[in-house]
Amino acid sequence: MTHGVASPRVCLTIWALLLLFTAITVVVAGIDLGVMNVVVMLAIAVTKALLVILYFMDVRDAPQLTRIVVASGFAWFVLLVAFTMADVLTRG
Amino acid sequence: MADGGARHLAHHFEDLEQQHQAASLGMWVFLVTEVMFFGGALLTYVVYRARYADAFAHASHHLDVTLGTFNTVVLITSSLTMALSVWSAAADRRRTLVGMLSATMLLGSVFLVVKGYEYAHKFHEHLVPGPFFRYPGPDAPEAELFFSVYFILTGIHALHMVIGIGCLAYLLLRARRGAFTAAWSTPVEMVGLYWHFVDIVWIFLFPLLYLIGRHA
Numbered sequence: 001m002t003h004g005v006a007s008p009r010v011c012l013t014i015w016a017l018l019l020l021f022t023a024i025t026v027v028v029a030g031i032d033l034g035v036m037n038v039v040v041m042l043a044i045a046v047t048k049a050l051l052v053i054l055y056f057m058d059v060r061d062a063p064q065l066t067r068i069v070v071a072s073g074f075a076w077f078v079l080l081v082a083f084t085m086a087d088v089l090t091r092g
Numbered sequence: 093m094a095d096g097g098a099r100h101l102a103h104h105f106e107d108l109e110q111q112h113q114a115a116s117l118g119m120w121v122f123l124v125t126e127v128m129f130f131g132g133a134l135l136t137y138v139v140y141r142a143r144y145a146d147a148f149a150h151a152s153h154h155l156d157v158t159l160g161t162f163n164t165v166v167l168i169t170s171s172l173t174m175a176l177s178v179w180s181a182a183a184d185r186r187r188t189l190v191g192m193l194s195a196t197m198l199l200g201s202v203f204l205v206v207k208g209y210e211y212a213h214k215f216h217e218h219l220v221p222g223p224f225f226r227y228p229g230p231d232a233p234e235a236e237l238f239f240s241v242y243f244i245l246t247g248i249h250a251l252h253m254v255i256g257i258g259c260l261a262y263l264l265l266r267a268r269r270g271a272f273t274a275a276w277s278t279p280v281e282m283v284g285l286y287w288h289f290v291d292i293v294w295i296f297l298f299p300l301l302y303l304i305g306r307h308a
Contacts, residue, residue, distance in 0.1 A: 005178055005179050005182040005281075006175055006178075006179060007179060008176060008179060011172055011175045011176055011179065012172070014172075014175075015168065015169065015171075015172040018168045018171075019165060019168060022161065022164050022165065022168065025299055025303065026157070026161055026303065029157075029299070029303035029306040029307060030306055030307055031307055032307040033307070037307055038304075041299040041300075041303060041304075042299075044299070045295050045296050045299055048292075048295045049292045049295055049296070052171060052288050052291060052292050052295070053288075053292070055175075056171055056174070056175045056284075056288045056291075057284070057285055057288045057289075058178075058281075062116065063113055063117075065117060066113070066116055066117050066120055069117060069120050069121060069124065070120055070124075072124075073120070073123070073124030073127050073128075074127060076124075076127075076128070077127050077128065077131040080128075080131055080132075080135060081131075081134075081135055081138060084135055084138075084139065085138065085139075085142065088139050088142060088143070089142065
């Protein structure tokens with residue numbers, strides 16, 4: 001088969017990065033950064049999710065159509081949250 | 093096995109590569125519906141957390157960050173063994189494949205055991221929403237809301253893990269008989285996509301539920 005499957009070396013590198021980001025997020029959670037706590041936490045979670053999607057789930061080598069489906073799926077979720085919060089946060 | 097996987101080719105596909113792409117696309121469409129399934133519950137969390145930020149931060153202190161971190165490491169490692177399972181199948185390494193699938197099942201089970209221990213602890217502390225809910229602090233109704241969302245989110249996540257372990261058991265039985273080869277290992281890859289997705293859900297649940305109020 002010609003489709004890309006992550007090699008053990010790539011898998012181990014991604015695993016190490018995921019553990020590193022987990023450590024960072026736990027440490028940062030103990031420091032009071034105000035609003036930035038949530039921002040940093042979500043940024044790290046999104047980064048970890050992207051590593052899993054692109055490398056463990058082999059989306060980096062997937063056909064264009066699959067990549068569009070993946071991206072649009074998560075984009076719709078972002079829309080769901082964005083429009084709901086636009087309402088919730090602006091109520092009197 | 094010397095047929096290059098041809099016996100797995102359904103008549104409506106040109107070749108195995110096209111069939112594999114169709115399977116992968118179909119699996120992703122299913123996972124997108126899963127994004128929406130978890131997304132609705134996650135949105136509930138976001139809305140209530142925005143409204144009752146202090147109560148949610150305070151309630152999150154009742155979760156065990158050490159156990160949560162341990163489970164995160166366990167689940168990330170299970171994603172590693174799952175990714176290595178997919179590679180083993182594609183590289184025609186049957187023994188490695190059987191070992192990696194077993195490791196993934198074991199790590200998934202460890203996660204569920206720790207989760208069960210945490211749940212039992214919540215029952216003992218009367219933190220399970222319902223008639224026996226007792227909360228040692230202000231904002232008890234809002235804290236009960238936090239624990240409702242906690243049990244729903246982690247509950248449906250755990251249910252997905254149980255289903256995933258079932259799928260892995262099926263793969264393991266077939267892998268032992270040499271069903272997966274370099275020419276054809278689509279089921280291993282599809283279960284892999286599902287398993288990694290469940291990992292991604294936890295990657296978001298862990299900080300949102302366990303770490304949210306830690307600095308406060």
